[in-house]
Amino acid sequence: MEDNYISPDELAGMALFAAVVEAGSLTAAAERLALSKSAVSKALVAQEARLAAKLLQRTTRRQSLTEVGMAYYEHCRRVLLEAGEARRAVDRLHAQPVGVLRITAPISFGSEHLSRHMPELLKRHPGMQVDLQLSDRLVDLAEEGYDLAIRVTDKPDPLLVARALAPIRWVVCASPAYLAQHGTPMQPSGLAGHACLTYPALTPGGAWPFLLQGQPWQQPVSGPLRMNNSLALLLAALGGLGIVRLPSFAASGQLADGSLRPLLQDYAVPPQTALAVYLPNRYLSPKVRACVDFLRERLGNGGRPYWDHWLDGAGK
CATH class of the missing domain: 3.40.190.10 (Periplasmic binding protein-like II)
Known part of the structure; x- marks a missing residue:
């Protein structure tokens, strides 16, 4: 194991140590963390043992940081601030459609229809970017890192989530x-x-x-x-x-x-279906959901699409 590896227990100890410093006492920190005072005391002792250093001077009346503890606390505080930013980044990504959406689609369908709708999608969701790759080969979404694929088929992959966009005649x-x-x-x-x-x-x-x-x-x-x-x-x-x-x-x-x-x-044989397919995910990305909902809206919500207007003249 690398010397600079930080274990989950040590990271938890950093958070607990920072809480003790900021609360001003073990008792106050225990209340803030919803732990017993003895649990906080044991965790602090364990953290000092990991570091082989004294972090706090404690008496019955007061606590104070050692020189090592003061330096260590500054680093702990920065780590916790970064952890907070990481959580906020996740919250932002799951609150609205932002970031790069990687899509693969058949060449003809993508050229004729997806590309014409991308400006409106990006206008609605300015925090999004689209990486649209056109290919007629069957792309492995997980292996190649795609968020979404458009496929024309009557036999969707049972391992993928599929939503109908429009019938394809x-x-x-x-x-x-x-x-x-x-x-x-x-x-x-x-x-x-x-x-x-x-x-x-x-x-x-x-x-x-x-x-x-x-x-x-x-x-x-x-x-x-x-x-x-x-x-x-x-x-x-x-x-x-x-x-x-x-x-x-x-x-x-x-x-x-x-x-x-x-x-x-x-x-004529029955129509196939243009499908939006993506990997199963309990927490579906807002950018994927936004794109699929938008395409369904634009392409006919699974019903007759705008490109089949010629059927009126054909008497069908």
Whole structure:
């Protein structure tokens, strides 16, 4: 053990010694600390034994500090002042949203939607700072030190706390130019004759999911382009390269203005959910709570989000 190690007992002895000095007597200190006079006396003797030094001269009428005790008390007082500051720092952090909030989110969702709302969040809570890292990989919150993750899934991690932000619809779509040249598939099997633009990690087994007569159906798809970013696939589809399956949050503007047309809506699978997930914590940080509540408010409180306004025009 290092020579400068301070044990919990010694720290407690420092606090007790300071209380005796400031109270002016063992009796007064005992009353202040809600201890017996004998308990205070024994603790003081134990502290002097640890230090191998006499701290107080005590008689039946008065007590006075020794030279060593006077120097030691000054250091004890500074330690206790710092301890008080530590407690106040914790109180401040748990009283209001302050400090750095580390968030991880998928690239497309974070770029399109989280980033646009960060100014308002920080305006509401000026004591906060946000470190938003965009990545499509599954981040380990504990291992990598993140406070919060945004995930799009229908199978949340049971070891994490999850709060729903908004439903995420997946839409098969293509540009009018592509459909005019190659025709419009009327059922999932019709995709077999089309150029399909795919996101490999979201196309397990090289197939897109559908509901056919209420039952899950995996339709094999293939095409000239594979990319690992929804926004990049969006641009390729707008260029008329083929049919794409995108989350509606990435293509809502294009679906609304007609530059992309939704396909096979009668066969669409149920929406997934955008979730805010964080590690279980009995004392949830105010900055995490503030961010989650804010995002729920802005994204629809688990109901229909603003980016699905295109559905009104689609008759859904």
